[in-house]
Amino acid sequence: MTQQKQPSVKTSVTELKYKGTGPRIILKNEYEQPSGSFKLRGIGHLIQVSIDKAKSLGKDKVEVFSSSGGNAGLAAAYAAKYYHVQCTVVLPIISKPVIIEKLESIGAKVIVHGKHWGEADHYLRTVVIGELDESIYPVYAHPFDDPLIWEGHGNFIDEIIKENQLSKEDLLKVKGIVCSVGGGGLYNGVIEGLERNDILKDVPVLAIETNQTPTFKVSIDAGSIVHLKEINTLATSLGSPYISSKSVENYHKHKTYLALVDDVEAAEAVVDFYDSTGIIVEPACGAALSVAYKRSDLLDKFGDLSSEDIVIVVACGGSSTNESTLNEFRTLTKTS
Structure with a gap:
């Protein structure tokens, strides 16, 4: 058998059924990667x-x-x-x-x-x-700051289009893409993937951090890269002390919205996602998934969306959560 060129695999897309009204939420299921995440x-x-x-x-x-x-x-x-x-x-x-x-x-x-x-x-x-x-x-x-990494991450956008995971009709209904942000590698990959595919090149991005790891927001607010002195978060995979300079560049050239959710909200989304799908992800992924649950208000950043519109959420995965920590999150969200 001939070995494939790279270790990553094609991942599926699924429509997430969630409570409330709003746009269709399509997940790009990067938790299906053999290592457990989009990385x-x-x-x-x-x-x-x-x-x-x-x-x-x-x-x-x-x-x-x-x-x-x-x-x-x-x-x-x-x-x-x-x-x-x-x-x-x-x-x-x-x-x-x-x-x-x-x-x-x-x-x-x-x-x-x-x-x-x-x-x-x-x-x-x-x-x-x-x-x-x-x-x-x-x-x-490097975990996130290398052009080759962004180039590789962007492949999942290519895959959605080239593998016909969404029809051309549905692609034209995509009003936004949601991703979690730590050091900015995934975000940079999303931008690169969008900009090399004309049908999605103008789609805005909602980049979500936690209140405990706001590296992107503080750098944009300051007008320069800010290094956080301390990081204490449940979303450990978002715990980079700084955002990549490429992310700041991308923010200024591609329509991007920044949003913060709390650690507890990210953990709650992990629990909600597990309860609806049986799939365990980590709080870093929960930050993005929160738009389908407690933080559906964040979708308002994409404008007045109809039930026919589509928002793609990158279900980036993660391997730091197991059944034990899932139960801890469940207890945390009940007491908060």
């Missing part, structure tokens, strides 16, 4: 291109290095295993044990260092990669 699209693409480059340079000892709150590391580890190369992942201390267990089960070497992703990433680049033997060709898989 595999972009990071898998980055690693594939980097390995091809190493081969062209005559380098045969390639190793992958990632720093992540979880999902980017899982994507890097999965892609590295797919391409039969070693992978090292540095995680901050706030990372969930379930993520560490999953990384090790894939075969990655895990190092825990730093209070948040920024500190973990600095340690990876300056110490782990900095002290490598010259015989090793390192592939640094």
